[in-house]
Amino acid sequence: MRKEHDFLGELEVPDDVYYGVQTMRAVENFSITGRKLDEDFIKSMAMVKKAAAQANMETGRLDKKIGNALVQAAEEIIAGQFIDHFPVDPIQGGAGTSINMNMNEVLCNRALEILGEAKGRYDIISPNNHANMAQSTNDSLPTAIKVCLTHKSHKVTESLDYLATALEEKAEEYKDVLKMGRTHLQDAVPITLGQEMGSYASAVRRSIKRIEWAVDSIRLINMGGTAVGTGLNAEPAYITAVARKLREITGENFETSTNIIDATNNTDGFVDVSSALKNTALVLIKMANDFRLMASGPRCGLAEIILPKRQPGSSIMPGKVNPVIAEVLDQACYQVIGNDLAVTLGVENGQLELNVMEPIMAYNLFSSMNYIAASTRTFVDKLLHGMEANREQCQKWVDNSVGVVTALLPHIGYEQSAALAAEAYNTGRPIREIILEKGILPEDKLNHIMSPEQMTRPGITN
Structure with a gap:
């Protein structure tokens, strides 16, 4: 001792x-x-x-x-x-x-x-x-938080890019898999599974841009501000030099704030970062829950996709397998949303020349970045890599759907389309079968109207 x-x-x-x-x-x-x-x-x-x-x-x-x-x-x-x-x-x-x-x-x-x-x-x-x-906790600590967030943000955006790329690959793989779209959890009109995958990828890429923008907003530092931002005990030459040295060490574009007092007593930039992470979490939750719905069953649900079997799903029901990877992505993102509230409260509780709540901000921001980076990679490695489209089931739902009648509106009008829909609902018969039986449209034209290209790609002429 x-x-x-x-x-x-x-x-x-x-x-x-x-x-x-x-x-x-x-x-x-x-x-x-x-x-x-x-x-x-x-x-x-x-x-x-x-x-x-x-x-x-x-x-x-x-x-x-x-x-x-x-x-x-x-x-x-x-x-x-x-x-x-x-x-x-x-x-x-x-x-x-x-x-x-x-x-x-x-x-x-x-x-x-x-x-x-x-x-x-x-x-x-x-x-x-x-x-x-020439320092205080009040300038060295927030600067270190910004350095850490900047470095961690690269891991987060790389993980999100990994996810978006995997989704884009699935979009290409499933571009010809026609399935039913749903609104209000009710049958709507057809869409391809590839289009759905592409929409998830687009939202993830938008999240990457949002995070990058937020992190760019915290590159202004207050080193040399010391206790309250006035620069007591720090020479002007030091203030210039320390920012330059930090850029060299980190490889990041950190600059001294034009108002160091502001940069010392305000932490609103951390809310931008936290909000971007929360927004990303919401995008990921929506996606994960869609996967859970599409994989529901496997015999008594939608069963449009088949997820890789990762572990037994029940201690009592033999053979049951659950979508555990989608579930863990959900839960990691729930924690990110909770962390955002803690960061928000911390930023709100800054008084006068210093926000003393920076430790709770740092702890939750770092945790959120760690959770998003880890959970998205897990989702790709354990779920997307190995997922399969249940093509037969997707086609079955399309064939049994009344929603496809919407594609007939330009050809037979709303009234006749509505009558067909009512008959299909009442009899349980497919729309195609009723149309061909009644001779409303020839089979070749009906096949063209109900082709994946015509029903899912706007702008294609009839």
Whole structure:
């Protein structure tokens, strides 16, 4: 054990850990979720600290021996080392000060080790004076959140692109599978299964654009604003340098806000991101539920598609298989919607010069991105890859439908079409059979009118 102190007093810290006294206090104070910080967030925080150390060395304020040791420590964290040394709960009071100080302590103790010094020798390298130089939690933490969201957004959009591409492949595969369209859960007019798949793909691609736009809106940072955005203890040269260094480190186009006070006390950009994720979740839920309906049965439901069998569906009913992959996509998206409410409440509760609720925003935004990325890939790998169209069943529903009578309106008029529909409902006979029996239309013309091309592709001439 080693002894460390802050202005509240002294605590013993295990000698083999890289965090220190302020992290220990946070662990004692906040035991809320039972979870650790998101690993991408830890790495993003290290990127911000690396940029700050480099900028402070560039301005001449930070001794290069200390600065280079801090940079090396940050690079090691970015590479995935020391992740276990961040034990603070993601939900915490203090506007994320515990997260910031956890990072500062790990950086300093690793930098001390690099220089051959003992952990805890904060008289040589200080978490507050060196790792936190020209910074506050109030600028370094929101900047790290933005870095993390930007990096995670690529994983999300890549997963959504993977889903859209798989749906587009199904659209091509099923372009000739005619089936009944339904509105109000009632028979409507025919559509192809391929057209349905294409519509899902289109909505997913629109969601990708929405997320990209939202993430672009949070590329303005407040580094150098320190406590309230006024830049106390940060030189103008540092403010310019730290944004440039962060761009180099992250490969992302981060810029200093033209109003750093605004960027410090307002978090509305996080609502844009959360709303885009929620909107995406709604698109995915609608799609997943359509798949559940189309796969219903298999003998007493619609049974228009056949989903891969992934696991037994009942502890009591032998042979039952459930659409578990569509169900898990639903549930992951429900959580995203719940997370959006938590983010909204956090943003709403910002007072005066700082929104202290950023930890709950970060926790839920990161979780939502993780859930969407994982659940969409699961949907593709475990459901779309292996799904089959039940072509015979789709055609059966079309043949038995009265809705196809709508295609006859330009040829025999509304009144005669309505009479045919009524007779089909009353007798249970197919429309085609009644038309041919009554000689209303010749068979070749009827086949042309009721072909998939004529009924599902607007603009084709009769």
